Structures are given as structure tokens and as C-alpha cells.
Amino acid sequence: MTETTRLVAQSLAVWEEWNGMGVADRRVLLTAWADNVEQRGDVFETAAQMIRFHLQHAEALLEPVHDMPGPTGETNELYTAGRGLFLITGDDSLSLTALAGQLTATLVAGNCALVAVPAALRHDTDALLADLVKTSVSDRLVPTIDLNHVDSALADAPLCGVAAVASDALLIEMNRTLAARDGVLVQFVAENNADLLPIVASPTYLLRFITERTRTINITAVGGNATLLELGSGEH
Template identity: 45%
Template sequence: MTIGIQSIVGNSLAAWEGWNGLGYETRIQILNRWAEQLDQSARAMVSFQCRNALEHVGETLLLPGPTGETNELYSAGRGVFIVTADADVSITAVIGQITAALVTGNTVLVSLPSEFALSAGELVAQLEKAGCARGVITAIDNIQLADCVSITAIAGVAYAGQLSTSQALARQLAARDGLLAQLICETDCESLPVIGSPTYSLRFVTERTRTINITAVGGNATLLELGSGEH
């Protein structure tokens, strides 16, 4: 594995925290600006993925908790996702994969065949023009793909194409050390039942909880001591 690939993944990881921290509304604004550069079908796919992500994973839920404390449940991106597809897959399908990964707070490494309608480099240039910071989406060569999939820092792979390739990717991910990576496959590239699902974005997120202590200094000492007494 080359130092160059490790550096690419490292740069994507470095960009992830800032992108993930922007929040859904800001990310959607950037993606909508990107959509203005695309054809009608691709624009509709961007809108579809953003709308569904906002509905299904974009809301922060307030959980019950003790007085003086707020507890929130929210979704966050998993990290760095690889997006890749076969040459005969529609550009609309790939736009759906990229949008779902980005809108949910992940950064993306995109690898596409040389004969594809749009090159990975063109997609990166479009998204950076729309407002994505450098490193949020990065083009990688097909020859780098296998090595990138093997890096344990990769949180998941979104692939559209043949069943046999998806099975090979599953085996490669299963052979890695460390945490299991998410594999999101679309093998029906005509109907797009996976990418076209309203809950597609759920595959790209993880749930987090956030606790905020709002008790004023010098407040009720009994409340501050809850849970610390003897049983």
C-alpha cells in the first residue's frame, strides 16, 4: 500500500469533523448549489436524497433526563465512505450515492471507471465549486480502490453494479481487522430499489447522544448530588 493512499484517506478523515459539524441545513444548501450544475434527473435525485435525509435522520430528539440536564439523540456521519460503480450504471445512481453519503455528514472517496459519463475529478470540482471544503470529496483511481477498501479507517463502501462484485467487496471488508465497515450495495441498477428508498440515508449514519448540564453554579445541591449517594 502506497503512502499516497494513506495520505488521501488521512486528508479525508481530517475534513470529516468539520463537514460533519456543519449540520444538515448547511450541507443541504451546498448540495443544492451543486445540483444546479447537473441535469434534471440528477437534480431530482439530489433533492430526493436531501429531503429524505432531513426527514428521517436530520432531527435532534430530546430525551428524558434529570432536572438541570438535557439529553439529545442525533445522527452523525460514520466517517469516510468510498463511492464506486460499474461503467454501465447511470450517473443519477452515482449522484444518489454521493448525495446520501455527504448529506449525512460523511466525507467521500469516489472511484469511477474511465468510460463513465462524468469523471470522478469532474464531480469533485463541481462540489468544491458549490462549497465543499477540500478533502470532503476526493477522486481516487480505480487501481487505488482495492487498497483503499482494505484501510481500516474507511467506514463504509457504497457500490452500484454486479452482485459478484458486491460479494467480493463484502469478503474484502470482512477480512479487515478492526471495526466492521458498512457495505451498501445497489445491484438492480435499472429500478434502483436501494438508492431509491426513502430510508437510504439511514445506512450512512450512526446515532449519538449529547448531554448538556444546564444547572447553574450554586444551584440546588441535592440535584447536583443525584446518583452519587450510598444505596
């Protein structure tokens, strides 16, 4: 078993509990994360602002549970949930602020993440993740790997999505690797403008990290159902 395989297994092992917490509880922990990050000052203040930005929109876009029409005696609800494991990465253009946006969208949506960043960003990334662990989030939820292992992760890891900030050339190469995989297509959330971040800083960015689920609850007694069926058959 390779180191990356081991880290992926550990991350997925704690993912279901994280996903099961719900958006509101995840937002509480991630808000505390933003507080921790902000206290570091300098570039971390902008990163904290990005975290809060996405958490604000998560409250409006992800947290509400929507009632759906259904038969009498049945309630149907539409809600959001995480997809699974995302790879968060980028080239030398990846900034701490962009990384904070990628991570926040991934985590608040209910996913776990594998992080690979350039060497110049590794120290700040370690600090960012250390502040996350201080909030009681498991240190296994977001492990880091060496940037040299990204290609193998793209090809073989059980990913449900990839979020990358990089040049067009690298994004095209990554997309081709993902397209060559067998099985279900992997969601690719690509940002090629590292200065303005029109995608990462979009209010709806986090919608790229969710899946929609429906929950059906039958609140009618068995006898009631039998009676309705009997009445229906008697009309013909």
C-alpha cells in the same frame, strides 16, 4: 506514502469541519450543488433530481433533533452525525444518477468520500465533483482514485463504510474483503439493481450513512444538586 493514502489523509483532515456544520448547513451547500449540476442538462438533470430527492428526505429524517427523557435539570438530545470515510464505487453498471445518489447520501449525512468509478464514467464524475467544489465545499473532501486501487482501499484504508453499485459477483467479493479486515466492521451499502435502484433511490437510503449521538446538558447549579442530595438522604 501511496497516492491513495495521501488522498485519504487529506479527506479526513477536512471531514470534522464538514461533519460539524450540521445537516441544515450541509443541505444549503448541496442544494446549490444540485443547481449547478442541473444547468449541465442531459443526464445531469436526472442526477440533479436524485440529489434533491435525498436532500428532501434529509430535511425530514436527519435534521430534527429529538428530545429524550432525563433527570430533572438535565436535557438530553438525540441527533445524527457522519461516520467518517466512505468508499463510493461500482462496476460498469454504475450510472451518473446512482453515483449522485451515493454521494448525496454520504455527504448530507456528514461523511467524506473516496470515489472510484469506471473509465467510461470518469469524465462525468469529474464534472459532478467540479460542480460540488463551486459551492465552496473543499476539493479535498471527495477525492477520486483509480478503479484499480479499490482492492487495496477495501483492505487497508480507514473506511467506515462502502457504497457500491455492481453485479452480485463483485459485491460478494467486496464483502469478503471487508469481512477479512481487522477491527470494527465496515458498513456495506450494496446495490445490485443498477436499472431500478431500489436501494439507492429509497427514501431511507441515507439512514445507512449516519450514526446516532446523544448530547447531555446539565442545567442545574452545583448548589442545587447538593441540596437535592441532602434532602434525599434526610428522608431515610
